[in-house]
Amino acid sequence: MKKYILFDHDGVLVDTEFWYYKAGERALVDIGLTLDKEQYVRDMNQGSGTWAQARAAGIDEQTIGRQRAVRDAYYQEYLRTEAIDIDGVVDALAELSRYVRMAIVTTAKRADFEIIHEKRQISRYMDFVLVREDYRLAKPHPEPYLTGLKRLGAGRAETLVVEDSLRGLNSAVAAGIDCVIVHNEFTRSHDFSAASHRIDTLIELTEIIRR
CATH class of the missing domain: 1.10.150 (DNA polymerase; domain 1)
Structure with missing residues (x-):
């Protein structure tokens, strides 16, 4: 698990x-x-x-x-x-928090991240957030996810990355971490053959982590 x-x-x-x-x-x-x-x-x-x-x-x-x-x-x-919420995300995070510790590793700039989360509940479920200013080399380099592992004190085998782009998938693979790709219409044409799983919504992660 x-x-x-x-x-x-x-x-x-x-x-x-x-x-x-x-x-x-x-x-x-x-x-x-x-x-x-x-x-x-x-x-x-x-x-x-x-x-x-x-x-x-x-x-x-x-x-x-x-x-x-x-x-x-x-x-x-x-x-x-603009409307940028994804239906079901907060409910999925609430459910997942019963089983795992979670964090965000993003290429978003800190200023943008703070605007997004001024009135949202997503961050409350996270141990920490790494934004673009928190590491030197961006995805697809493994540094962002390796930094996340170190911060969590986690091993590769007990960790899962959730991504929606090829660049992010390549970062996770280079870091040696299994990666789940969640459907995003904007990146649907990317080659995700190296992903461990493909899902349509985050709630599907519950079954994956409990296997």
């Missing part, structure tokens, strides 16, 4: 992936570029996303830096105004 769960955040616990994409799209429209969604999803696996297309179009780094700040402002606007 697994004793610990390390959760990714965006797309797993809150429905934010689409709005991050829309913020980048809007920031590029401001400088006359159209963000191709399919290419964005492919680039996202490599950790580049929005700005790969900007660079390919010849946009200079100074402009990209300026528009990155614009994108971040748009994203925070969406976080405050």
Whole structure:
């Protein structure tokens, strides 16, 4: 039986992936570029996303830096105004807390995370949260999940990672931790063949950890 769960955040616990994409799209429209969604999803696996297309179009780094700040402002606007809850998440966490200790390991920035969780109950079920500022190398590098293991005092074999993207899956695999992929329409085209399990909702984790 697994004793610990390390959760990714965006797309797993809150429905934010689409709005991050829309913020980048809007920031590029401001400088006359159209963000191709399919290419964005492919680039996202490599950790580049929005700005790969900007660079390919010849946009200079100074402009990209300026528009990155614009994108971040748009994203925070969406976080405050759009519906990003995922049905059943809080109930699933309440049930899972009977069996395991849990934490969040996310590439979200601290400022964004705090906006998201100002009025939500998700964090109350977590031992801790690691945001992007809490480690040096981002997913798909194993450092984020290895940092989570160390913080929990957990072994790889007794831990489960829950992800929704190929980049996150690769991070978990590189850290030597079994990974469950939860369905996310935004990342459904990713190759998840290395995942230990595929689920549609978090409540399905209960049966997995009790096996």
